[in-house]
Amino acid sequence: MIHYDTAVIGSGIAGLTAAIYSQSHGQRTVLISQGQSAMHFASGSFDVLSRLPDGAPVSHPFKSMPTLFQLRPTHPYHRVGIETIRASLTWFSEMMAGCGIPLTHQADEANHFRITALGTLKSTWLSQPYVYQHRCEVPFKRIVVISVKGYRDFSPQMIRDNLSLHPDFANTPIVSQFITLPVRPNGTHNWRALDLAHQLRIEANWQHWCEQLNHFANADDLVVLPAILGNGDGLIQLSELHKITGLTFNEVAAMPPSLLGIRIEEALLREFRRLGGTLLRGDSVTNGEFHYNKLVNLSTAHLGSTKLHAKRFIMATGSYFSQGLKAEYHQIREPIFELEMDTNYQQGNWYQPRFAGNQAHPFVAFGVKTDAQLRPYRQGKVVSNLYCCGAMLANYDPVFEGCGGGVTIATAFHAARQMLLTPQATHTSEAIL
Numbered sequence: 001m002i003h004y005d006t007a008v009i010g011s012g013i014a015g016l017t018a019a020i021y022s023q024s025h026g027q028r029t030v031l032i033s034q035g036q037s038a039m040h041f042a043s044g045s046f047d048v049l050s051r052l053p054d055g056a057p058v059s060h061p062f063k064s065m066p067t068l069f070q071l072r073p074t075h076p077y078h079r080v081g082i083e084t085i086r087a088s089l090t091w092f093s094e095m096m097a098g099c100g101i102p103l104t105h106q107a108d109e110a111n112h113f114r115i116t117a118l119g120t121l122k123s124t125w126l127s128q129p130y131v132y133q134h135r136c137e138v139p140f141k142r143i144v145v146i147s148v149k150g151y152r153d154f155s156p157q158m159i160r161d162n163l164s165l166h167p168d169f170a171n172t173p174i175v176s177q178f179i180t181l182p183v184r185p186n187g188t189h190n191w192r193a194l195d196l197a198h199q200l201r202i203e204a205n206w207q208h209w210c211e212q213l214n215h216f217a218n219a220d221d222l223v224v225l226p227a228i229l230g231n232g233d234g235l236i237q238l239s240e241l242h243k244i245t246g247l248t249f250n251e252v253a254a255m256p257p258s259l260l261g262i263r264i265e266e267a268l269l270r271e272f273r274r275l276g277g278t279l280l281r282g283d284s285v286t287n288g289e290f291h292y293n294k295l296v297n298l299s300t301a302h303l304g305s306t307k308l309h310a311k312r313f314i315m316a317t318g319s320y321f322s323q324g325l326k327a328e329y330h331q332i333r334e335p336i337f338e339l340e341m342d343t344n345y346q347q348g349n350w351y352q353p354r355f356a357g358n359q360a361h362p363f364v365a366f367g368v369k370t371d372a373q374l375r376p377y378r379q380g381k382v383v384s385n386l387y388c389c390g391a392m393l394a395n396y397d398p399v400f401e402g403c404g405g406g407v408t409i410a411t412a413f414h415a416a417r418q419m420l421l422t423p424q425a426t427h428t429s430e431a432i433l
């Protein structure tokens with residue numbers, strides 16, 4: 001029998017945040033994860049709140065929280081509360097800084113805009129060091145968008161053309177350039193971000209890359225690059241590149257895999273291991289046994305008949321994207337424990353007629369129903385030692401509201417804190433729950 005204080009299911013941002021919090025508070029913690037998280041596809045910036053459910057744009061997320069709570073009282077942010085949202089983001093940023101990835105936000109707590117791979121501007125709140133945080137004035141003489149010949153996942157021309165349509169950039173010249181490395185991709189094969197990360201570790205390619213950057217850009221420019229440096233250690237390479245060239249860089253996450261997102265995930269995994277946590281990567285939780293209203297153990301695909309026991313459990317299995325939720329013809333399910341869902345099937349409107357219209361799709365806000373401590377319901381009762389967090393939760397829309405990263409960090413922090421604050425119920429009281 002394997003026994004832990006805390007077992008965490010899922011190693012996206014939610015699971016990693018909760019697992020690190022638990023392990024760093026002296027709990028023997030195991031983290032079980034079946035595969036890649038949304039971070040492999042994410043920008044590496046964290047959105048806190050960019051739009052209210054009624055569509056109104058948000059410039060200062062914390063000032064808009066009271067309105068959000070009025071419009072959607074069941075929103076996970078409301079469950080967590082403003083002070084905990086702030087505390088969670090501060091704790092997360094400090095931890096990431098300790099892991100070598102300093103994340104920053106605007107001094108007045110406003111949202112900033114980041115440049116996307118489409119050349120559009122996307123509102124976000126917390127960004128990595130080589131992400132230019134745009135407000136309205138462009139503090140550069142020129143924008144130089146650079147890619148590498150043979151890299152198929154990033155179009156500097158598209159960024160140039162779309163960015164120049166934005167009024168803020170109307171008076172800033174934007175140019176696009178390609179750098180040709182001394183090596184070429186084999187045959188018809190094109191490079192992906194990880195191939196280039198590997199190629200740019202080779203001294204001859206690196207020197208050529210640095211020389212070419214200095215040929216195309218100067219110290220007054222903002223140099224927009226696809227995120228192709230390092231595989232986990234990209235910030236060290238960017239800092240070296242800045243020292244060698246004297247240029248100001250802006251990394252943009254291109255098509256997946258996103259090196260900006262992977263960098264965050266890898267840093268958190270390292271931190272969890274450094275703290276002494278146990279990681280079961282590549283394994284999936286298939287089932288669990290309940291005693292009264294308490295989860296007692298987990299079964300996983302690899303452990304066979306051996307059960308994994310813990311005093312408390314955190315569930316962070318994500319949404320449809322990571323199979324934490326499953327959409328079937330007539331219903332949406334949480335597939336491991338069949339937890340109760342918060343959905344509005346009855347109204348029959350799962351989605352809007354226009355995929356990219358101005359209204360939120362209801363199915364995005366479907367998810368697991370919880371109490372104020374983020375404990376889910378199963379067969380009509382609260383599971384007393386299981387806490388849910390992140391994208392699996394109901395009643396928010398990370399896409400429409402632009403709040404995915406913030407909700408994930410705040411709910412993971414809240415769930416882990418509640419878990420450690422709540423004394424475990426005895427069997428007698430469990431029977432009453």
Ligand SMILES: Cc1cc2nc3c(=O)[nH]c(=O)nc-3n(C[C@H](O)[C@H](O)[C@H](O)COP(=O)(O)OP(=O)(O)OC[C@H]3O[C@@H](n4cnc5c(N)ncnc54)[C@H](O)[C@@H]3O)c2cc1C
Binds near residue numbers: 037322324403408
């Ligand atoms: C493609 C994409 C891009 C996004 N980009 C951004 C962004 O740039 N900024 C932002 O703020 N928000 C973004 N979001 C919003 C996103 O919801 C959150 O930011 C956050 O990444 C969700 O984290 P999570 O840990 O809850 O879930 P996930 O990242 O989905 O992680 C869930 C984890 O659980 C594991 N898992 C699932 N089932 C099991 C099982 N049975 N056993 C074991 N493990 C299991 C999965 O393998 C995965 O590792 C994005 C979302 C998506 C889908």
